[in-house]
Amino acid sequence: MPQTSDIDYIRAAIALAREGMERGDGGPFGCVIVKNGVIVGRGNNRVTSSNDPTAHAEVVAIREACKQLGSFQLDGCVLFTSCEPCPMCLGAIYWARPDRVVFAGTRGDAADAGFDDQLIYDELPLPYAERRIHTDHVLREEAQAVFEAWKAKEDKIRY
Amino acid sequence: MPQTSDIDYIRAAIALAREGMERGDGGPFGCVIVKNGVIVGRGNNRVTSSNDPTAHAEVVAIREACKQLGSFQLDGCVLFTSCEPCPMCLGAIYWARPDRVVFAGTRGDAADAGFDDQLIYDELPLPYAERRIHTDHVLREEAQAVFEAWKAKEDKIRY
Numbered sequence: 292m293p294q295t296s297d298i299d300y301i302r303a304a305i306a307l308a309r310e311g312m313e314r315g316d317g318g319p320f321g322c323v324i325v326k327n328g329v330i331v332g333r334g335n336n337r338v339t340s341s342n343d344p345t346a347h348a349e350v351v352a353i354r355e356a357c358k359q360l361g362s363f364q365l366d367g368c369v370l371f372t373s374c375e376p377c378p379m380c381l382g383a384i385y386w387a388r389p390d391r392v393v394f395a396g397t398r399g400d401a402a403d404a405g406f407d408d409q410l411i412y413d414e415l416p417l418p419y420a421e422r423r424i425h426t427d428h429v430l431r432e433e434a435q436a437v438f439e440a441w442k443a444k445e446d447k448i449r450y
Numbered sequence: 451m452p453q454t455s456d457i458d459y460i461r462a463a464i465a466l467a468r469e470g471m472e473r474g475d476g477g478p479f480g481c482v483i484v485k486n487g488v489i490v491g492r493g494n495n496r497v498t499s500s501n502d503p504t505a506h507a508e509v510v511a512i513r514e515a516c517k518q519l520g521s522f523q524l525d526g527c528v529l530f531t532s533c534e535p536c537p538m539c540l541g542a543i544y545w546a547r548p549d550r551v552v553f554a555g556t557r558g559d560a561a562d563a564g565f566d567d568q569l570i571y572d573e574l575p576l577p578y579a580e581r582r583i584h585t586d587h588v589l590r591e592e593a594q595a596v597f598e599a600w601k602a603k604e605d606k607i608r609y
Contacts, residue, residue: 301589309596312603319600339607342522343513344545350504363501373593378574379541384583385570386503386538392578392585396593404597405608411544415537416575419551424543426551430460434532434555437468438563441478444471448498449564 297393300325300371303333305395308348308373311335318406322348322372324356324365324389331368332356348372349380353387363450365389374401377408378415386450456552459484459530462492464554467507467532470494477565481507481531483515483524483548490527491515507531508539512546522609524548533560536567537574545609 307321466480
């Protein structure tokens with residue numbers, strides 16, 4: 292269930308979206324990450340201004356929150372994003388593992404504004420041979436050997 | 451079709467995977483990005499050492515290649531990765547738009563080594579209400595207002 296304070300945090304994310312767009316940082320997307328009532332990460336889209344196609348609001352905020360918390364996991368955090376995450380950002384969210392996500396705009400709203408997340412949502416489930424970006428597969432055995440070394444590594448840190 | 455030089459580049463990606471693992475940077479994953487026969491970006495997984503859950507090999511390499519090329523797009527590039535990309539990285543690849551992808555290990559090989567990309571592949575197509583990370587949706591209209599401002603913005607840079 293949404294909580295009363297959700298409204299304040301999602302408004303903060305939407306404000307970051309608008310301010311970043313007005314500064315010319317990139318697209319109109321913003322994100323804040325909250326832990327125990329404190330904002331620990333903020334992000335807005337910076338793709339075009341930083342020449343970084345991964346600099347979506349959620350990725351920027353996740354990186355900042357993890358740096359702030361000194362952890363590669365967002366246990367106990369809630370991620371507020373001005374728009375439903377694209378597949379890249381949703382993947383990042385799953386790896387970061389916050390407790391909850393709250394969004395405002397939908398992927399349909401984003402598409403209407405020219406951001407085609409849906410194409411990527413459609414491509415991901417396809418076998419690689421059917422995707423639009425041509426993909427080849429070689430040397431599987433040499434890669435498997437590295438995985439075997441990982442499995443045998445005693446001091447590894449799982450994530 | 452795979453090309454002869456693909457073997458050299460994928461071996462370079464696999465070597466980065468092994469070296470990064472041995473240094474303790476993170477998981478056993480490596481990536482190189484090539485344009486016109488020149489490596490323009492390199493990456494290996496640095497999740498645990500940099501406290502950055504987005505620091506997968508492909509994301510690191512894409513960020514480096516884009517910085518090197520001064521562009522948020524990877525036109526004319528081929529991305530070589532030691533393992534089939536996870537959904538986050540595949541999303542990043544779609545946003546960066548290289549011409550081609552070559553991978554070695556499969557997502558099954560990664561799962562066998564303890565990396566559960568498949569969970570994320572399974573979650574992404576679900577309606578948000580059915581996902582394991584609880585998700586709420588509020589204030590859509592306020593986010594839509596920012597998208598309307600984006601649509602009206604005359605000096606925007608599309609990506």
